[in-house]
Every structure is written in C-alpha cells, then in structure tokens.
Amino acid sequence: MLKIKTVFFFITLTGLTCVSNFTNAQMAGNPGITLIHQIDSIIQSQVNDNKIPGAVIEVKKGDEVIYKQAYGYAQKLDYELRPLAQPEQMTTEHLFDIASLTKMVGTTTSMMLLVDKGLVHIDDPVSKYVKAFGTPDKAAITIRNLLTHTAGIYEWYPMYYRAHNKQETFKLIGELPLAFPVGEGRHYSDLGFTVLGEIIEKVSGLPLDQFEEQNIFIPLGMRHTMFNPLKKNQHYKIAATSPGNPYEKRMVYDPALGFQFKEIKHNQWNGWRHYVVKGEVSDGNAWYAEKGVAGAAGLFSTVDDLQKMVDMLMNKGMVDGKQFISENTISTFLTKDKFKNGLGWMMDPENSFMKDAPEGSFGHTGFTGTSIAVVPSKKISVILLINREQMGLIDGKQYYNVNPIRAAVFKAVMKYTE
Template identity: 60%
Template sequence: MAKQFFIYLISVVLSSQMSLGQNRGKQDLLSAKIDSILQASVDVSEIPGAVVLIKQGDQEIHKAAYGYASLKNYNHHVLAHPERTSIDHLYDIASLTKVVGTTTAIMLLIDDGLIKIDDPVSLYIKAFDTPEKSKITIRHLLTHTAGLYEWYPLYYFANTKKEVYNLIDNLPLKYPVGSDRHYSDLGFILLGEIIERVSKLPLDQFMKQRIFKPLGMNHTMFNPLHHDTELKMAATSHGNPYERRMISDAVLGFSIDSINPNQWDGWRKYTLKGEVNDGNAWYANNGFSGHAGLFSTVSDLQKVVDMLRYDGKVGNQQFVSKQTVRLFLTQDKFMNGLGWVMDTSNAFMKNAPNGSFGHTGFTGTSIAVVPQCDISIVLLINRQNMGLLPSQKYINLNKIRAQVFRAVMDYCTPLKN
C-alpha cells in the first residue's frame, strides 16, 4: 500500500511539472509572438515605441517595452539620441482617463449614496433644467447617448474650467437624447463637473485621494511636470497639428460653420512631453478634465483593471461594491457598458467572448479585459511622436492592436462557468 501511494505521489508531481512546463512553453510562445508584433512595428517605423502588460489571474505573463519614448523632434527629424522607452515610463493615456479616472469616480460616488445612475443631470447642473436637456441623465453621459456634440473647440471661447462648464451648459444639443450613441468628450467633461460639485473637491484631487492613493497608483497623475520633472515620460505630438485640422478641414466632420479657424492662435509649437495632448484639456482646463489628461504606467493601469476583474475587491477590501461593478459592466442596447466599451466589433478586442470590456485613447493607448479568460492587455503606444502621415492623419493602430489581441486569444482558454 505504501509503495502504491508513493508511486501515486510521484505521478502527481510529474504531472504537475509537465503541466507547468506546458504552461511555460505557451507563455514563451505568446511572449515571442507579442515581441515580434511590436518590435516589427518599431523596426519599420510605424510607431516610435510601446509598452505592454498581459496578465492572467495573479501572474504577469508578459511585460515588456519596445522602441523609444522620444524619437523625433518638432521638425520631424530623428533625435541624435532618442530616448528608449521602459516599463516605468508615463504615457499620456488620453481617453483612458474617461474610464480609469472619471468612470471609477462616478462608481465611488454611487457607492457613497451621493448620486444615482439615472439622476437627471439638471439635479447637479441647473443649466440643464430646460425642455431640451432635462431628460439627460448621468447614464446618458456615461453611455454617450446624451445628444451632445462629439467634440467642440472649447478653448476658442473659454480660458478657465468655469468658462468651459458654462459654455457646454449653453451649447444646444446635436442629437435627440437617448436616440443613439455618439461618442462625446463633452459628456465626460460634464461628469467631471458633477464629480466636483458633489465631492466639493477639484477633479484631480478627488481622483488622487479616492482612487490613485488607495489603489497604490503612485505614478498616475494629471500635469506630471507639476509633480516631478525627473519623471520618465513618453513624448506625444509635435504641437496639435491634427486638432488644427479638425477646426479647419470639413472632411473630418468636426469643423463648425460659426467658428473662424483663425480667431484663436494659441497653438503649441513644440514637441509635447508631460503636457496632455488633448487641446480642450490643456488650453481650457488647466491640464485636467473628465475626458482626458491623465498620465500613467502599465503597472498602475493594471491596478484598476485588477480591481474590476475581482468585482471591485482589492486584497481583502471592497474598493467598489460588486453590485456597482456589475452595473457598469453590463451591456446596454448599444452593446456597451457604462463608460467602458463592451462592443466586441472594435479592433482592440475583436470577437472577444461575452463580458469583455476595454477602451482606447487617441494618443495610442488601450486596455482590453477578457473575464472569461481571466486575462487583460494594457498597451501603451505613443503613435503621435512619428508625426502625421502624408494623409494628414496619425497611424491607425487597429492592425497592431488586433494582432496583439488575437495572439492573446490564441493563448488563453475560456474559463468554465
């Protein structure tokens, strides 16, 4: 009997070692594939650089940096000494601010009992108590169904945050409330205003005190140059050339007939590094807003992702209630969640299993989370530092993101219910 038990133990150990070896082999293959995709994109000068973190369960499967944090100067010449990027570099995460910062803040206020998801916006912003806007709710803002302009050059008319809020308050709606999804920066600027009104704190301070400090996100902040000029930061655009085009080129669909492109000329004329790329955040909102402005690292962003993956729990503490997490990560009729994108027709998580969620940022950042595989991808690319293409657009990252996501999907095995 003892001999049989000993043989059984040996077989269990050998089986476990074989399983570990197989898993390690699969991880090595995935890492090699991700390395190949991202390094190839750097080598052919599609992108300056990238940082990626892929995590499954509690294990970081792949974490690596490629290429450069700063490659080209304002004149689009390669720097004499380009700065290599690293896993510790801060990236301008652009619209990831909407989900990492603003959406999380709204979740906390809901848990605090200070707001409700279907509260009318007019309860907090009196200017919305009009026949046209009174039906707009916080849910509408989070789901981009409030009927607001997708984008508006607020800095043409506003120099302060108060002026920005007043301007948006008085803009007419562009679409009927709730009729369709029109992705809008303005909706998240308003959410930032609501957060400030309810919490009685500036938006950046609320996020620092209630999100970043408790989660240990020590390298996530607005206006990093105000904190520490020695921080390692990836460079983004050379001024705001695409945004200037948005003002003047009707082909892009953003120009507004009543605005003269030449009536304002405060454009930056240098390469941006540590300054938010987004014009409305920088020129009119002191560098921080509900829609853009955060800088972060892959490791810090992973902490928000992990909190959501574990139904709002961080260690033994419930950071956000499970009920609120489920509320925000349930698809609506437009196939998206509250704040978070859940429509898997998007290239960055194409054909993902049900329940997957994520978001992208204009500068080249993205998060994709696949709960059915217990896996996530945080990918930071500073695509704008290459400058505009001959088409006067920045490189479309859909192909790269799709390749990375497909490689991860080929690796993972959906969990059994």
C-alpha cells in the same frame, strides 16, 4: 503558467533577439514562448518599420503577469520630425498620456465611488447637478446618458476658441445646442465626460484631480497616475506625444473632417503649441481650455498602475481583502446596454482592439495609442501603450492607425493563453 513566467524573465534579461533562438518545435510545444514570440514579432516589426516610435505591453492571467515588455523609444523625433541624435529609450516605467482612458480610469471610477456611496444615482437628471441642463432640450439627459454617450451632446467642439478655463468650459457646454436626439443613438462625446467631471466636482466639493488622487490613486497604490506630471516635484520618465497639435488644428480648419462650426473663426484664437508635447496632455480641450485637468482626458499613468485598476475591477472591487467598490456597483457599470456597451466601458466585441472577445469582456482605447482589454471569463487582461503621435501625421492628414496592432496582439493573447 509557471513556464510562461519563467520565459518572461529570460526574455527580459537576455534581450528580444533570444526569442528567435527557439525552434518552431519548441515554440509549438510551449504556448508561453509562442505568445511572447508573437507579441514581439507584432510590435517590434512596427518599431523597426518606423510606424510607431515605441510601446509598452503588460499581459496578465489570473494572479500572474505573464509578459511585460518595453519596445523602441519614448521620444524619437524633434518638433520638425527629425531623428534625435540620442533618442530616449522606452522603459516599462514611462508615464503615458493615456488620453481617453482618462474617462475610465478617472471619471468612470469616480462615478462608481459616488454611486456606491449613494451620493449620485445613475438615472438622476444631469440638471440636478448642473442647472444649465434644465432647459427643455436637455432636461431629459441623465447621468446614464453621459456615461453611455447617448446624451445627444456634440461629439467634439474646440472649446478653447470660446473658453479659457474649466468654469468657462462648463458654461459653454451648457449653452451649446444638442447635436442628436437624447437616448436615440450612441455618439461618442468628449463633452459628455467633461460634464461628468463637473458633476464629480460639485458633488464631492473637490477639484477633479484632487478627488481622484485622494479617493482612487492613493488607495489603489497608483503612485504614478496623475494630471499635469510636470507640475509635480519629481522627475518622471514620460513618453512624448505629438509635435504640437496638427491633427486637432486640422479638425478646426479642414471641412473634410466634418467638425465645422459657423461661430468658430480661425483667426479668433492662435494658441497652438509649437514644440514636442511631453508631460502636457495632448488633447487640446483638456490642455488649452481646462489647464490639463478634464473628465475626458488629461491623465498620465504607467502600465503597472493601470494594471492595479484592472485588477480591482477583475476582483469585483476587492483590494487587499477589502471592498473598494461594491460588487453590485461594478456589475451595474459592466452590464451592456442596447448599444452593446457598459457605463463608460466599451463592451462590444466588434471593437477592433478586442475583436470577438467573450461575453462580459470590457475595455477602452485612447487617441494617443493606449488601450486596455479585459476578459473576466478567462481572467486575462492586455494593456498596450503606444506613443503613436510622436511620428507626426502621415502625409499631413492623420496619425498612424494602431488598431491592427491592438487586434493582432489581442488575438495572439487569446489564442495562446487557453
């Protein structure tokens, strides 16, 4: 372990090119050097090939950060996808739009705290907190169903066509019909986690962003984790995401993606952004309909802050010698259901970002290119943040698929940290 950490400082101070100065024999005899070489080769090649603009990675084993590095650029292109004359270099201090990691870092952790305090019970019917769910079709939906994506709620819906703030958004979700039978299948739903955000607000009496700041981020020392960073009285380094919302617009307009709703007419709304999104949440529902604060998306964070959250979970709720969340609650949330996932957290080892992970591993991904993979049995975590949306859509259809990068990095970490 000590050798690995020494190499981390050497690489950071002398530059990535020094990795190639090691002979094959030296790398073969030092798994720490080999791991760094593998990670650098995987990520830097993607940057060099203009597949991704940049990335930040942090790998930790036990109490030691064995590698932390930034690659490429925080912003490389303008709105027209033209190269900037002076692209912004990526650093490990940059904030990323963590997209659906918001569901874990913010919403799921909030639910853990409320469950821990006895203010919420996992198998409570949602209608106990949200009256709109008291209808015959929704009465059976529980908080567990929302956390496990088994509530039968629409997977996605362009809320901003019919809602302009969070109150209207909450009301609209309550009015929408179910898309699937309750409890009979896992259908990943942003709307379900938006409802969890509503429950957190109702139970706590605080807006979601204030509750999470006061009860999670400040206590854990996550000083660079927040919603709407541009509204703060500080200048943060922030990685840029998409030029507007071209993929989400395609979700509304293109029947081939399967998200067509007969009540949605294209000309009903035209508030699309026509600039590079930077410091505003990329997710359309979170930005257009909920002003940047949602249970499904909206958080910005750094790799170091995310590591603090991971450390708390890895240490079974202990932080600085104190129990932040009870071990029992964490165990409950990190126990697999019949669909091989936990409450909020993904645990199925078939997920490509943590392929073939040992039993008990957990993690999640974010649409912007972010991911967390945690292997408690080996005390290993891999946090990989990629601002893939900055490159725009490939052939006007989709963002670059970073799952192979995630899989290759995770495989290398598992291989060389035995």
